[in-house]
Amino acid sequence: MMNYLIDNCYVTCGGSLFRQKIGIPMGTDCAPFLANLFLYSYEHEWMMKMKKTNPQLARRFNRSARYIDGLLTINNDGLIKKYVNAMYPPELELTHENSKNDKSASYLDLQLDVLNGEITIYLHDKRDDITLKIGNFHDLSGNIPQDGLYGVFIAQTLRYAKACAKCTDLITRTLMLKNNSFVFAC
Numbered sequence: 001m002m003n004y005l006i007d008n009c010y011v012t013c014g015g016s017l018f019r020q021k022i023g024i025p026m027g028t029d030c031a032p033f034l035a036n037l038f039l040y041s042y043e044h045e046w047m048m049k050m051k052k053t054n055p056q057l058a059r060r061f062n063r064s065a066r067y068i069d070g071l072l073t074i075n076n077d078g079l080i081k082k083y084v085n086a087m088y089p090p091e092l093e094l095t096h097e098n099s100k101n102d103k104s105a106s107y108l109d110l111q112l113d114v115l116n117g118e119i120t121i122y123l124h125d126k127r128d129d130i131t132l133k134i135g136n137f138h139d140l141s142g143n144i145p146q147d148g149l150y151g152v153f154i155a156q157t158l159r160y161a162k163a164c165a166k167c168t169d170l171i172t173r174t175l176m177l178k179n180n181s182f183v184f185a186c
Contacts, residue, residue, distance in 0.1 A: 005030065022091075035068045039088070046087040057083075065107075072107040074119075110163060122169040123160055128176075153177065 009025035011018050024034045043066070050058035063074040073080045084094060103114040111124035157174050164170040 002030070002034070006034075032068050036066075039066060039069070042088050046083075067108060070108055072105065072112075078102055121163065121165045123163045123173050 005025065005028065009020040009028075011020065024031050024038070047058055047061065050061075057079070060076045060079050061073065063076065064080075065072045071080070081096065088094065105112050106124040106126070109124060111122050113120045113122075156177055160170050160173045160177075164173065
């Protein structure tokens with residue numbers, strides 16, 4: 001079934017029909033699982049090889065975490081940069097998103113900064129880096145139940161409270177949500 005799905009993903013654009021030949025079909029229910037399995041297979045193979053040939057190096061990757069295509073390595077002194085091409089296939093395009101000094105990185109929707117030997121965590125939304133104004137709330141005059149619409153603000157605030165290590169970050173993020181949001185019609 002997996003081969004059928006991957007080999008039979010078609011997209012229409014205008015009057016043309018295209019078959020996807022490269023990558024995992026995005027938007028399907030199994031896409032995150034396939035991406036995780038694909039990357040895990042290469043990571044596992046490399047780690048097993050290193051376990052036999054260089055166990056000290058393999059241990060340097062003990063504090064690595066990946067969620068789909070986001071990889072976080074902590075305290076491995078930048079070794080991921082050195083071994084990433086040995087770990088993953090050449091057709092996989094990889095980008096290095098953290099700062100030049102390796103003391104700051106975004107992972108999923110978190111920003112992690114190393115300050116005075118401690119990791120400080122606060123929310124990071126990639127949408128903040130663009131100038132496009134994003135609507136977060138529906139127009140309350142429509143036929144959408146209002147309870148759910150009010151719940152968006154509350155749910156976001158709760159998410160912020162769980163992710164922010166400092167109260168000032170929670171307040172800043174909540175004010176950004178309040179001030180930078182606009183209502184969009186359905």
